Each structure stands twice: as C-alpha cells, then as structure tokens.
Amino acid sequence: MTADTPTLDVRDLKTHFFTKAGVAKAVDGVSFTVGKGEVVGLVGESGSGKSVTGFSIIGLVDPPGRVVSGEVRFKGQNLLDLDADGMRKLRGDRIAMIFQDPMMTLNPVLRVDTQMVETIRAHDKSVSKADALARARDALGQVGIPAPDERLRSYPHQFSGGMRQRVAIAIALLNKPDLIIADEPTTALDVTIQGQILYEAQKLCRETGTSMIWITHDLAVVAGLADKICVMYGGRVVEQGGIDDVLDHPVHPYTRGLLGSVPGHNTRGQRLYQIPGMAPSLLNLPQGCAFQARCPRADDACSAEPQITEPVAGREIRCFHPHLDADEEIGA
Amino acid sequence: MSEVVEQAAPVAVETPLQRFVSDFCDNKIAVVAFVVLVSVIFIALFAPWISPTDPYDLAKVSILDSRLEPGTKNMDGGTFWLGTDSAGRDLLSSIFYGLRISLGVGVMSGVIALCIGSAIGLMAAYYGGKIDTLIMRIVDIQLSFPAILVALILISVLGKGVDKVIIALVLVQWAYYARTVRGSALVERNKEYIEAATCLALGNNRIVFRHLLPNCLPPLIVVGTVQTAHAISLEATLSFLGVGLPITEPSLGLLIANGFEVMLSGLYWVSFFPGIALLITIVSINLVGDQLRDVLNPRLQK
C-alpha cells in the first residue's frame, strides 16, 4: 500500500435483498473513497441504502440480502475476497462500527467491562485481563465518561442514552481502527448531546488520524463534521464532493431539494421548499434515474441509466440535467 | 378529466365458519390428527358393537388363552390381533373398551371443570374488585402446584372410586378454565357492546351469558382441548399407580399397569399396545389443539 492508497475505496458496490416479494436493490452501484483521516458523510433519506452500504463494507448484511458485485478495497485489499474468519479479524480491530440505538447494541445482561475487554482479547489473546481493563478505562476517559472505574463495573441500563453511545464509541476506538463506520449514531439522542458527541468525534478523528464514514439523514450534522459528502438516493450516490463545495453549490436536483428544505436564517419567513412525492420502494425502482418521478427537470432522457460524470473538478454526479448555473436559486 | 368507475366483480362472502375451516386445513398434519381423533372417538363410542370380543364376558374368556402373542388365532377362528393379557382377554378389545373409559372420564371431567371454571371466571371478571382478587388468589395458588400433586392430595382425602376420581380431576382443572375465561372476559367487558347492553338495562345474567360468553369462546376451546389431553393423561397415570379408577372400570392406565407384571418376562405387548393407543389419543388432541390455537389467535388473523 502506497501513501496514496485511500483507506477505503468502494467501487460499484451492489447489495441486493432477495425477498419473496421481489429483489430489493438496496445498494445499486455505489462508489466513493475515504482517505486517511478523512470524514465522509453518507447522507440520504430512509430507504436510500446508506445503512446497507455501511453494513456491506463491514460484511454484516443479513440474509436475505447479500453483496452481489463490486469491490470494497480496504487499504488496497478487496474485503469481498476474504473468507469469514479473515473478515472477522478485521472487524472491531481495523474497521469498527457504531450503531444507531445504543440501548440495544450493548448486551443488557453483561457488564460494560466484559463487553469492552472481550473486544480487545478477541483480536489479541496475549493481552492480560488487567491490561485490557486498563485500556478500557483509558478509552472511557477518552470519550469523556467520568469515574470510569465505577462505570466499568456497571450494566448498560444504568447509563443515559448519551453515555451509552459514548461507551459504544469507546469500544469502537479500543483497538485503534483505521476506519470507523458510524450508522446514525446521534439520531436517537437529544440535540444537545448530539452536538457534544459530534464535536468529540471530530476531535478524535483529527487526533488519531482515523478515517470515518458518518451515515445520517441530517444534513446539519455532516455540515460541521465531514470533509466530503456523498448524497444517496434510491441505492446510488447521486452527488459527491467536498463538503463546502456541495453545500454552497449543489448540482444534482435532489441535493438542491434537500438543501432547500433545511430551515436556516436566510429562509426565515419564507415557505420551505419540499421535494414533491415520496422515495421509491427499493423493490420497484424506475428505469433509469431513480429521482425522475420527483424531479422538476426530468424528461425522457432520464429513462436511461445516468452514468457518473464529473462536471466540475472533484465533484461526481449522476444526472442528465445538473444545475451547473451557479447563480440559480435553490428551490427554483 | 372524468374517471370511469369500474364495476367490481361481486365477491362471494365467506362465513366465519368457512374461513375457520379453511384456515384449519392449511396445516395438513393437524387435519390428519383431526381425522385420527375422530376415529378414536368413534371407537370409544361404539366399542361394544365394533369390538371383536367382549373381554369382560367371563363366559368367553379362558385362562388357556392367556399370554398369547399378537397374531395368534383363537378357537373361534378369529385372530387375537394384539395378543392377549395374563387373564386371556383379547387385547384389542380391551383397548377399545379402555379407550371408552379413558376418553369418557377425561372428557366428562373436562366438561364439568369447564362449566364450573368458566362460571367462576366470568363472575370474577364481571363483578371485579374484591371478589375478583380473592378468586384469582385461589386460582394462582392452586396453579402453582403441579396437577398430579393436587390430584394425589384430593384422592388421599376423598378416597377411591369413580366419582372421587372425577371430582379430583374436576378440581384439578377448574382453575385453568377460570383463569382463561376471566382473562378474555376482562378484555371483552371493556368493549362497547357490553356498555350498550348495560345501557339497555338487560339483566346481569343475560349480559354475562348471552353477550360476554360467546366472545370468550375461542381461547376456551383451545384451553379445553389441551386440558382434556392432560386430564386423560392424568387419569391414566393415577390408574396406573393404582389410585385412580377401580379395576371394574379398566381404563388404559390400568391395562398398562396389568402389563407391568408380565413385562419383565418379555411379554411386551400387554403394556405396549394400550400405551400406543393412549399416545395416539393424546398426540392427536394436542396437534388439533395447537392448530386451533394458531387459527383462533386473533393476532394472527390476516
């Protein structure tokens, strides 16, 4: 692996769910890269395929779903070529994941120290229990949990929601992974706690050089946190680029719609823009562009598969009618 | 633009009974079990007429025929299909008569327990308050003891005899029915049609029996089948232990007990076949009951 190899390079990933009602193409050709120390925001509505993308990368897609094609290159190596044990060794060690609901992700009948120590010893049996506990204690301190010794001996239900999520983050950091995938980790928390956790997550990544994929439906969250943003719709990435570029000058009609619907002080007093219609069912995606039914600029050309184009340097989109005029108002 | 209203094709409406039957038949195993159960009941009802011999007709039974293997021919040219026991009785016939008694006692005690238990459960649900608490306390305490223990306690106090056994079986089972009926009655009681009936100033009895009870039937049917299987099994166990029905009413349990003596000499059939008959009866009741429970469960209704 050279200095230029990105930590993660996803190429044309496709994950489909084979249900009795048909094939749901949850992820249908997703490509993006995550560099060392970079935070990538993966943004989309429910049903856009963003969580499934995260699970596909870490290899935890539940049946009836499976990855059907594509590559997931982690530090140059294609994860999809690995066998079950090879993937297991990477999980929790080099690639870690944080889930959405901390109440259910921590096992309610096991103590926090048990759940932390097992993560360390699953990857390095030579670590003694005492050393593992010490590392766990440090990790809790790192995420800002006071009185870590007591907390280690506690059970998950004795923590508040925000604290539990910090514990989950601490567990993710235990083995100093190269990549953390965070699947909507603050959605279930209060706004104030959300802010704190975002701040701390960003600080940690800067300090440790860990790459992160932050999956969310909330644009406001990624605005302050991410370096790069990938907007997903209907199982595909419809726009990606540097965060400031995309937010200031969105090119894809969907991105523009999303931004237009976010309240801000320059929209005060005006009607918020709403994207008409509803997200399509992944079982029944339309031919061609998934967004055409709701797009104000759609026409017959959109029935063909939109390929990835790079209209502006550093910006990839899938669209036949991108907003390239920089002065167009959002929501028009 | 005006829209054209399409004429919907007339749909045949299924009665609840038809839907119930078709749902039940979804599970092929349960259907087979049901057929088996009906055959067993048929045999039990008509045993005296369809049984090859009358095993309790002392004139016909001869000690010379004793301990014959299954398939041996008897003197009249017929066959002892399942062999004979140590007194020379044809086992197949004994089983037919035994089924009659086992099923009879089991079902009778079940029905009586159902009536008593349901009445008590309905009262508890309808009157509520202290009556409800008291009744449910008693039910809970009784249910925390295993049925066989309660039966043994009752038999040791009441003594032996057919009527005592039935009383014991009834007293063992009533609590299950009471709890089930009370549970569903409580749910129904709060529904609006009861309020409506009360507003119409219908008498309490009428409300309870004509309105409340029919809606409590589904779980009752399910509990009824399972409990009947338990009652039959319990009676067989008690008879086997010698504290159940007297030997003048030979249920399957007694037949099995009789076989115990000769079993150690290798005459397996005397205990084996009555046990199979008992097993078939209980398993078919349980399978039918399982499917009834799935079909009648309102949460599983599509």
Place this chain on the structure above:
Amino acid sequence: MSVFIIRRLIQSVIVVAVMSFIVFVGVNVVGDPVDMLINPEADQAEIARVIRDLGLDRPLHEQYLFFVKNALQGDLGKSFIFGESALKLIVQRIPATFELALTALVMAVFIGVPLGVYAGMRPTAMSSRAIMAGSILGFSLPTFWVGLMMIMVFAVMLGWLPSTGRGDTVMVMGIEVSFLTVDGLRHLFMPALNLALLKISLVIRLARAGTREAMHQDYVKFARAKGLSETRVILVHVLKNIMIPVVTVLGLEFGSLIAFSVVTESVFAWPGMGKLLIDSLHNLDRPIIVAYLMIIVLVFVVINLLVDILYSVLDPRVRIKDAGQ
C-alpha cells in the same frame, strides 16, 4: 434486595400456614380423623386412649393449635405400618428423591438447551423441524408408559441397565448419594431420563424461542461487528440472555419434578418419598400421607422463594429496579 427477600419470606410463611390449615381441614373435617390417624386394627380401649392423647375429643380450634404445635416440633404422627415417626420416615427418603429430581433437571438442561439453541439458530432446517416435532411428542407421552418401555428395551431386551432400584450409595456430608458410584449411576440413568423427558420438551421450546428472539437483536450484530468469534457470540451473549427465562421456568418446574417423581419412583421402584406415598395410599397409612403433604408444601414454597432470589441474581435489571423502590 433485602426488602424483596423479606416480602417473599412473609408470603411463603402465609402459604405454608394456609396449606397446613387445608390439610388439617382435609383430615379432620372432610375425612374421619379416627380413620385417618388411628390404626384401624387397634381395639376399643386403644382407640379411646389415642383419641384422648391426640385431643380428638377437644373442640376444633384447639385441635388445630395442637396440630400446629406438634408439627413445629416435628411430630406429624406415627406410621401405622412402620410404627415410627412419619416425619422421620419421609425425611430419610428425601435424599433419594432429590437426587433423582436434580439429575433429571440437569439432564433436561444439558439435553434441551443445546437442541433448543440449535433449532433457534436455524429455524427452517429439517433437523430443527424434527426437533420441534419431537418436543410435541415429548410432552404428550405419558411418563409412566415411557418408563415401562425403557425398562423393556434397555433392561429386559438388551440387558444394558438394571431395571429397578437404587444403586450403591456413599455418604457425603451425612447424606446418602448414589451418583458417585458406577453402580449408582447405572441405576440412576433411566429413571432420571424418564423424569427429564417431560421437561426436555419445555426446555427445547423455551431455548428455541429465546434464541430466535435473541438472534435478531442489535447486540448480536454489534458483537459480531466487534469481531467476536461466532462461538463466543452464541455461548456468551445469546446464552446468558436466554438462560434467564429458562432458569426461572425450570426452577418453578423443579417442584413439579419432585411431584412427578411419584410416578417414576413407582415404575422403577426407586426408594424415594414418592414411592412411600403411593405405598401409603394403598396401605391407608394416613399419618405418612399427612406428613408427605406438609413436607411437599414446604419444599414447594422454599423452591419458589429460591427461584425468585436466583432470578434477581441473574437479571441485573430486576435487582436495580427493586433497590430503587
């Protein structure tokens, strides 16, 4: 935690008291106490003397107090047949029954839990369906008949195991146990398995339901995301969660095992409390019956109490909730 225990203790005492009252009523009011407590073969003078001794000519409430006083001192009457204290006779046999019931319990767990967990992990596999079908068979089979068939096959036809009785025993802390000798184990195996059969079905169903539910939980996914081996995920994360309902139910069922040992002990001629009860029922040895009933109620109440305590130890959520009250 202590509030919880004290409350349960008080409840238990009430239940025992109520049961003693019921037994008393059963013997002295429903049955004829003269028949129940006095050897029917005694002559008139003897009967009159015993009536005076037992206070049967006193008013009922005095009799009840007398009964309770004696009971607390351990005197529940003398056996007609053996002539010894009924209580002592029963207590002598408790170790045999408990040994049988405990072995059956252990067997039920060690056979039922793995089968149930397996069926829960792969609910649609043929083997799982076979296991579930087997479990319906398990609780439909009448225990005593299965016992007979076991004796038939393993003792009479194959000659591998002895048909009846208890094997050689050794004394451990003053209690006679037979599972520590090879001969003892040979005798213990079939009756314990027979008794366990009823509960194996129950355990399989519980374990399967629990496993199915647990496998879909996020904490299982998270455990895998941490890179834990599948073995650890099942054996530590899933198992600990399903053991809670399994243990609770089994604990409550232990009492029923003791009660049902009456049947198994009769079939296998195992010298425990149950066999003594059945023999006494046949012989109309009423003091033993009374003593048995009292002891068994006590055993039940103690077991229920222990299960409640064990449950609160296993499920930390229960403990904390109680402490907060």
